[in-house]
Amino acid sequence: MRFQFKTSYNQDIRLFRDKVDGFWYGLLAVAVVALPLVLDDYSVGEISWVFIYGICGVSLMVLVGYTGLVSLGHAAFLGIGAYAHAYFIMHGAPWIVAVVMAVVITTACGLIVGLPALRMTGIYLAIATLAFSVIIQEVFSRWESVTHGFAGMKVDSPVIFGVAVADGRSFYFLCLFFMVIVLWLTRNLLRAPTGRAWIAIRDSEIAAQSMGVNLAIYKSMAFAYSAGLMGLAGALFAHKIGYLAPDIFTILLSIQFLLLVIVGGLGSLHGAIFGAIFVALLPPAIAILRDSIPDTMNQWAQDSGVTALGLLGNAIGEFLRKPGVEAGIFGLILVLVILLEPLGMYGRWLKIKLFFSTFPMYKASTFKRQKSYMRSERLR
Secondary structure (H helix, E strand, O other), X not given: OXXXXXXXXXXXXOOOOOHHHHHHHHHHHHHHHHHHHHOOHHHHHHHHHHHHHHHHHHHHHHHHHHOOOOOOOHHHHHHHHHHHHHHHHHOOOOHHHHHHHHHHHHHHHHHHHHOHHHHOOHHHHHHHHHHHHHHHHHHHXXXXXXXXXXXXXXXXXXXXXXXXXXXXXXXXXXXXXXXXXXXXXXXXXXXXXXXXXXXXXXXOHHHHHHOOOOHHHHHHHHHHHHHHHHHHHHHHHXXXXXXXXXXXXXXXXXXXXXXXXXHHOXXXXXXXXXXXXXXXXXXXXXXXXXXXXXXXXXHHHHHHOOHHHHHHHHHHHHHXXXXXXXXXXXXXXXXXXXXXXXXXXXXXXXXXXXHHHHOOOOOOOOOOOOOOOOOOHHHO
């Protein structure tokens, strides 16, 4: 087990904890850059979804995980960024300008939504953002001069400084570049006084206010920054999906984003990436199992002579093909995570690391959950 000896105050605000962490992150960066060279086009395309969902996860993590403000309307911000980017591209704006305008417009919308929500917390804030999402979806449907309504809007491949990003591998590196920029920017912002103020608001608004934190300003900043990141993700999302329609940006997508940060691990940028991997790769994993399980079990049935195996495999395949099964699996996993691992996938990863670093001295009660009390019960 490694022990870190602090000899300077700057060690608390460094980007990496020590040189060993820097080495492993550097090795991870090399592996991510080399992946398109060894994977097929389909796999590269699916990993591009991980990067886009990673930006969405960081966006919502800032609001939910670090500021403690629940939002059920982030699909609306994604749609605003996607439609704004596509609109400016359609009218001849350069790609970089279209991305900047999409970010600016979504940031302004986040600020507008954040101001009335300053007096709301908990379920009331979630209902307010849900209402905003429903209103924006109606705008997407009715404002046909901009969004083309239900007819949809086609989005071509990006052209940056005259260079077309037409193939999946080029778009992979484009999404990777923006995700790294978002992680670097957010990580530095969280180490700054702004991020510390957000965390203080999450832990206790009264304590933060008593220390001089202006709740209105910092909550508005959190909404604006979160919406701006979602607008950037929307610009990439528009190119990835290729065709925009109002029924894409529904409440189900917002719930999927919330599932992302909860399953990944609240209060951690690592959790946003873990959650993005889960949300992006679970549907193709279900599709692969849907096709492979019947074939595999039928082969086992032929080899062993047990007909029931083939019937069971066909039944599982038919079940996975039914509509709504994917949403049900998402919901089941969310319930299991909340019950069995409240810290999410990143919390489980930390426990695994601690187990191997302290083995055989690991104590089973290290992460034992303590009894929690309501605020009124603490006074007894």
